[in-house]
Amino acid sequence: MDPQAPAAGGTRAAGGASRLFPIVGWLGSYQRSWLRGDLIAGVTVAALIVPKNLGYAGIAGIPLQNGLYAAAAGALLYAVFGTCRQISMGxxxxxxxxxxxxxxxxxxxxxxxxxxFVAGLTLASGALFLVLAVLKMGWIAQFLSRAVVTGFLFGAAIDVVIGELPRLTGTQTSGTNSFQELWSWLGSLGDANVATVLVGTISLVVVFGLRRIAPQVPGALVLVVGGLVASYAFDLGEHGVALVGDVPRGLPSFAVPDLGLMWDHVVPVALGAFALVLIGFSQTTGDARAFAAKHRYQIDVNQESVAQSAANVGAGLFQGMPVSTSLSASSLNDHAGARTGLASITSGVTVLLTLLVLAPLFSQLPKPVLGALIIEAVVMGMMDVREMRRIHRVQRFDFWIAVAAIVATLAFGVLAGVMIGIGLSLLWLVRVATQPDMPALARQPGTQVYRDRDEHPDDEQPAGVVVVRIDGGLFFATSDALEDRIRTLIQAEPDVSAVVIDFEGVNFIDSQGSAKLDDILVLCQQAAVSLRLARVKPRVRAVLEREELVTRLGSDHIHGNVHRAVVAHDPTPRDKDAADSSPADPG
Incomplete structure (x- = not known):
């Protein structure tokens, strides 16, 4: 265990106050030796996130300072409510x-x-996070598969890059989707401003070049500082290079978003909040678990929902934008020595000091520099080429699901892409759940092991006995498929006198599944075929007993393994003793 880390119980201390406010737990056990690491980590992370959050505000289309408002609120509130010590929220x-x-x-x-609107959307996502926490419904985020998330983020990154291209050329574009915007931008290149193109090109070279040759250098910070110096030194605004405009000095003020505006656009708000929760929850929970495992302490997943709720509600009420974890900032926080939530508090306070002291300097930031900053952020943060290659290598179906999510995002927009991605995830889930494998089994020579005979064609097929295994739950969506499979096997082998169903993979059975098993029993009786079950789990057997199927089938037709079921039907001289010793196994 990390000797410098607070005890695992620090964030889960007994008592209602420390459970709801984990800060109470780690403050109570804070050690002086952690202070230096927390302060250094907090300031270091702030240096990274300040320029990046300017870019994120630019993506959302809100004033740049609003991105910093959200960063400060997210960092401070997560430190109070969160259970992970290394997370950087923003x-x-x-x-x-x-x-x-x-x-x-x-x-x-x-x-x-x-x-x-963005502040209201943030507030709505915070309220939804709280609902998930109260109802303990964090599992809902699992309905967005990793392949869909990878594809959606990849498509969203391409969409953002296309949207930022006009900033690099000083031109205007139009279009209702990414393809039309890209075509419009290509047609506008004849009107490009030379100075803007030069600044944009240099900015891209700097930010991507530093990541390539000196990844330890904060490229975003270097780019922002360099852009500001160039803007003042060469008076870029007078050469036709657009500047971001006024960025006021001062702390964020408390303001309730326009509720009438929210109500007028309730559908986009509802869909957007739902998408934000799915993405934010999966990001934060995954990162929190990873850091907790690394440093050997426990997190509270339900409390993480509370923390995200508080962070987003705070960001919304202080004119910010949606927040969740940043893996790059959290990794830097960890690497710089963060031991407790004090690192997050330090980051939040540093951002507030930046707003108080340095905010007006950003008004001279050239827009092509901001565009390059945004492009680097989405390309490196959302375009996971390595994961796309892995999915393509491992499971082609998942790869095409990811590609479909990319195309949907580009064709119909990011929000629609999320909804289509959720639909694809659910369709994939339905496909997997309703089409379980049902392989016919044969015995490995010289053993009592039964395995897929298509994969092992040289295995021994027991005379007159068909063995089939169902690899999934037996319920309303799969029961007909099992009956069809049994019927097909009986018809394909006219000499069959017994059917053994291996229930090893069946963890769940509903009333329709048990009723269908009764239909299969009738089917076998009409075909003069004996039906036997093997490896039936206790809770599955309990359902069959309530269905009274065990009585109709006979308890002596339920066995502990496939071999006993086969031998019990037709014991050979060599296997007679085994059959006599366990003719009726409770499974």
């Missing part, structure tokens, strides 16, 4: 893309309304 490229898509879906164009 805006992310994926969440910003979802927020921007919700704005587009709502058809809002006024900058003030966009900021209020």
């Amino acid at each position: 805006p992310s490229s994926g969440l910003a893309a979802v927020a921007a898509s919700a704005v587009v879906a709502a058809g809002i164009t006024d900058e003030g309304d966009i900021a209020s």
Whole structure:
């Protein structure tokens, strides 16, 4: 166990206060030796996230300072409510893309309304997180498969990159989807501003080049500082390079978003909040578990929902944008020596000091520099080429699901891409659940082991006995398939006198499944075939007993393994003793 880390119970201390406010637990056991690491980690992470959050605000289409408001609120509130000591909470490229898509879906164009809408969307996602925490429904995030998330994020990144291209050329584009916007941008290149193109090109080279040759250098910070220096030194605004405009100094103020605006666009708000929760929960929970496992302490998944709720509610009420974990910032936090939530508090306070002291400097930031910053953030944070290659190598069906999510995102928008991705995940789930494998089995020579005879064609087929295994639950969606499989096997082998169903893979059976098993018994009786079951789990057998199938089938036709079932039907001289010793096995 990490000798410098607080005890695992620090974040789960007894008592209602420490359970709801984990900060009480780790503050009570805080040690002076942790202070230096926490402070260094907090300041280091702030240096990374300040320039990145300017970019995330740009993706969402809100004033740049609003991204910093969200970063401060997320970091401070997560430190109070979160159970992971290394997490860095704040805006992310994926969440910003979802927020921007919700704005587009709502058809809002006024900058003030966009900021209020995004804040309201953030508040709504925080409320939804709280509902999930109270009802303990975090499992709902599992309905978004990893392949769909990978594809959606990849498509969203491409969408954001296409949207940022006009900033690199100083041109205007139009279109209702990414393909149309890209075509429009290509047609506008004749009107490109030379100075803007030069600044944009240099910015891309700097930020991607540093990541390539000096990955330890904070490229986003270097790019922002360099862009500001160049803007002042060469008076880029006078050469036709667009600047981001006024970024006021000061702390965020408490403001309830325009509820009327939210109600007028309730459908995009509901869909956007749901998408934000699915993505945010899966990101934060996965990262929190990884850091907890690394440092050998426990997190509370339900409390993580509470923490995300608090962070998003706070960000929404202080004119921010959606927040969740950032893996790059959290990894930096961990590497820099974070031991407790004080590191997160330090990050939040540093961001607030930046707003108080340095915010006006950002007003001279060239828009092509901001565009390059955004492009680097989404390309490196959302385009997971390695994962796409892995999926393609491991499971081609998952790969095409990811590709479908990419195409849907580009064709119909990020928000629609999330919804289509959820639909694809559910369809995939239904496909897997309703089409379980039902292989016919044969015996490995010289053993009592029965295995898939298609994979092992040289195995021994017991005379007159068909053995089939169902690899999945037996319920309303699969029961007909089992009956069809048994019927097909009986018809394909006219000399069959017994059917053995291996229930090893059946963990669940519903009333329709038990009724269908009764139909299969009738089918076998009509065909003068004996039906036997093997390896029936206790809770599955309990359902069969309530169905009274065990009585009709006979308890002597339920066996502990496939070999006993086969031998019990037709014992050979060599196997007679084994059959006599256990003719009726309870399974």
